[in-house]
Amino acid sequence: MLQLSFLLNLDRKIAPRYRPLPSPPFAPTNHGEVLMGRDRQFVDLHWLFCRGHEAVVSSKIYEKLFSDEEIFLALAGRFCSETWHGGTKINALNISDATQWQLACLQSEKIRNRWRVIESGDVRGGHVKVIGARQARLNMEDSIISQPRFATCIESWVTVWMAAKVADETQTSLCKVYELMTGALMDRKGLNSKLKTALLRAARR
Numbered sequence: 001m002l003q004l005s006f007l008l009n010l011d012r013k014i015a016p017r018y019r020p021l022p023s024p025p026f027a028p029t030n031h032g033e034v035l036m037g038r039d040r041q042f043v044d045l046h047w048l049f050c051r052g053h054e055a056v057v058s059s060k061i062y063e064k065l066f067s068d069e070e071i072f073l074a075l076a077g078r079f080c081s082e083t084w085h086g087g088t089k090i091n092a093l094n095i096s097d098a099t100q101w102q103l104a105c106l107q108s109e110k111i112r113n114r115w116r117v118i119e120s121g122d123v124r125g126g127h128v129k130v131i132g133a134r135q136a137r138l139n140m141e142d143s144i145i146s147q148p149r150f151a152t153c154i155e156s157w158v159t160v161w162m163a164a165k166v167a168d169e170t171q172t173s174l175c176k177v178y179e180l181m182t183g184a185l186m187d188r189k190g191l192n193s194k195l196k197t198a199l200l201r202a203a204r205r
Contacts, residue, residue, distance in 0.1 A: 013183035015102035055094035136202035
């Protein structure tokens with residue numbers, strides 16, 4: 001996992017949040033799960049380093065964490081092992097909300113919850129309060145029952161649908177978010193056309 005993620009980080013393609021990284025439970029119960037969480041933090045830190053994150057860390061030990069590669073490699077693992085509260089780490093690293101939306105682990109509770117809604121929707125008492133990608137996908141699948149030739153389009157529709165939600169949350173261009181999610185560049189006109197189709201398909205009942 002780490003080797004592939006480091007390669008993606010070096011290419012600055014597909015932000016950690018949008019990769020299929022193994023995720024430990026909220027409260028790890030064994031050493032393996034603890035290490036999995038630390039790996040996710042390390043991937044996030046390496047992504048920040050590769051993207052030129054230049055903030056001076058608010059900690060005497062780690063203040064030069066992002067100053068050069070040698071120091072980063074010497075300190076990053078130790079930082080991941082710190083048992084600080086997640087919010088404390090985010091504040092120490094001076095990570096903006098927009099940047100947190102790129103990360104797999106280092107994120108505020110608010111952003112984690114917003115991402116959960118984008119992925120799975122807000123379902124309470126058996127009722128969908130807010131549609132998420134899970135429900136959008138089901139609607140898209142229903143919409144092509146009589147048009148099976150569009151089955152291969154569903155994955156890209158779901159991706160652009162999610163990208164639009166993140167773009168709204170971060171006030172970032174749809175093209176930029178789509179690139180962070182897929183590693184692919186797409187022109188604004190083509191992407192907006194794809195989004196229009198995705199929204200229509202997702203809204204069907």
